[in-house]
Amino acid sequence: MNSTFGNLGVTLAVTASLAGFVTSAVGLMRRRPQLVRFGPVFARMVLVGAIVAAIAMERAIITRDFSLAYVAKVGSTKTPALYNFAAMWSALQGSILLWGLVLAGYTVAVVRRFRKRLGDPLVAWALTVMLGVCTFFFLLMAGPANPFLRLAVPASEGTGPNPLLQNHILVAFHPPILYLGYVGFTVPFAFAIAALITGRVGEGWLLETRRWTLFAWGLLTLGIVLGAWWSYEVVGWNGFWGWDAVENASFLPWLTATAFIHSVLVQERRGMLRVWNLSLLCATFSLTILGTFLTRSGVVESVHAFSGGSIGPWLLTFFGITVALALGLMAWRGDRLRSPGAFDSPLSREGAFLINNLLFALFAFVVLLGTVFPLIIEATQNKRVAVGRPFFDAMTMPIGLALLTMMAIAPVLPWRKASTELLRDRLFWPAWCGVGALALSVVLGGSGVAALVAFTLGGFAAGAAGRQLVLATRRQGLRGLVGRANGGMVVHIGVILVAVGLAASQSYARTSDVSLKPGESTVFGGHTIVYVGKDVVETKQSRAERARVTIDGVEYAPAQVLFNSNGQIVPRPSVRTRPWGDVYLSLAKPVAADGTANLQIVLNPLIMWLWIGGLVMGFGTVLAMFPGRKRRLATDAASAPIPEPRPHAEPDPVLA
């Protein structure tokens, strides 16, 4: 029955999205408003279909209906309820179902938000594009990634989700949040395509989609940070980011979207960078598809790619179509898009945004290159190489520091043109904050050029962000914390916290591998670590062999967990978290027969601020989405060129 309802839901969603896409597109091209009017109806039907399918899948998983191939793969009678619920998105087909559900939700949200303007060709085209994307994803579900396939002989028990996905409460939240971000970029992409098709390439559509982009960006940020945190807390490798293909797949659109939310301000204020902004939106969306292809088709090696399935060619084709459509439209409309304004001075807000964008684009290029480099080498030289952390760390650190520098200077720059006196005046306090941060880190024993540079720039940038917030709150009270400029500064402070946590934990982490017999102790980094003894905790699904260890008298228990379902052994770390630094314990091997425990002790200074910074970024995004101080119209006289005396200019006809 679950299979029947699920297939019914998928069929409804496919049919409705295809029908909606075709009728809207035909209606728009033939100028038949009566056809266009069906778009929103179909959009709602798609959502109904997606919800029916998702409920059918959850019902199958909760009732342990092992007649479904997917449930037999990810479900198990031994999985606890929460992880069982989250099992829906623990493998390929179910994650596509989640994608479809989120996408359908966004489509209906667009319909609701613009319900008074559905006849407007711009909105109607955007809806058409979204229905087109829906068509693709529900076709995937109907065809190569069908989550409702039945087994010929129902299984009596499933294997359960990957043990790593049954370890931490974050599993239930990280993927949906990430998908809300990832899929959310479909909305601005749809409006970008609509603007290109209708030729209404002014700034109107940007204002409409700015908040959608921010919403998606904030959730993607939160999703990435939660993923890193999960990785640190759950997988005993003392790391939170490994430049793995799946991580890069979520990071690439984040980079281009971050570039966009900065450069879009230039377009709003000055009417410039239009082609660039459209390209960034198209790139962001295409990169979500490309990332999904890379991680779901098995072409790149990854620790957490979902293998199997034949959806690779589908995704690659869709990526090709997306890029071709975007480029074709831009070739057609591009010259109309060229801006009437021009840059006056590199030392201006828009100049800083341009540099920021070039840095983000370079960042994205480096990450993409590192991700696909093994493929290029394999294709051209028939050799196998792996691109690892050294490449990414070496390439991205200077870009990161350059971005921090921009973050320190850009917020104080005025639009159009800055004078040196003004800069000296406005950068005075931020610069002292930087010097203060440097002095503080040296006093506290900081060393190493890269880390000290990062701390200095962090202080500098925090000063610049703080200056803006102080000025704004002084003028407007608490309202000075909302709106995009001020909320953006809160996001900046989050980024700075992340940067500081990153620099400190990467530069000053200390590791010690010790072998201790019960009762023995060791002192590391001022902490007394005593190995009390081992114990075993057995549950229905796993058997954890724990080493009971005290850190300065408080007990912790890193473990080796054996999962019954597939016999996989996973080290589970135990972390003492403090604002000034974590003590990270993991049990490298099972406790030996003579009772010796091989413990890895890692001191990670300031690492907690990575997660706090991520939350601050999310919070700042919320603040930025509130309407701020009333602004002037999108493009007003600010786009007019600065009159400047030209020595060889024609005599002014009016004055002459």
Place this chain on the structure above:
Amino acid sequence: MTDQLADVTPNDAPDDMPTIATRRPLAPYLALGLALLIAGFVILLARAPKGDAPESAATPLLNAAAPNLTGKTMNGDTFDLASRRGSWVVLNFFSSTCTPCREEHPALVEFYDAQAAKPPESRVELVTSVFAQDEAPVRKFFAEQGGGWPVVFDPNNAAALAYSIAKVPETWIIDPFGVVRKHVITTLTAERLELLISQLRAGVPNP
């Protein structure tokens, strides 16, 4: 809004903006260039081998007599694979320029060290055959990374040709009768290698 520039910039500028019409069209060329670049990229991706290809490659040599490997080892001894009959041999084709080989190395060291702890009759011999490479970098690599097993410089890549080596690392498991029992084309771990050999010893069929 009275001035002309401000007039055309807000939402939905008309087609014929005088400041823009005079510029030469650029967008089609840029778009075309990008399109070619991305098309190349898509072709590259489409042709990329899928990672879920079986790690154990079919080979005509499976269950056939293992081609011989003779040559000088790193220590200057003469090595002859045929003389190793009677014990299980793990033959690893290696190049110090290949990243996966370098990543695999610690696993091989662990595997080799584990053999010493076993009773002599159940030890497995490990042999490295250097694939298409000069001696110096290999010597340097083993000096730095360790590994006390025979490292054979395969003269004229004769053995590599006989085994049809395409991409290192490739690992072949040869039984005491000199018969190829397994061909593995991914990087291995010590546990996996032990498991494979114990399965082969016990006659467990594995794909």
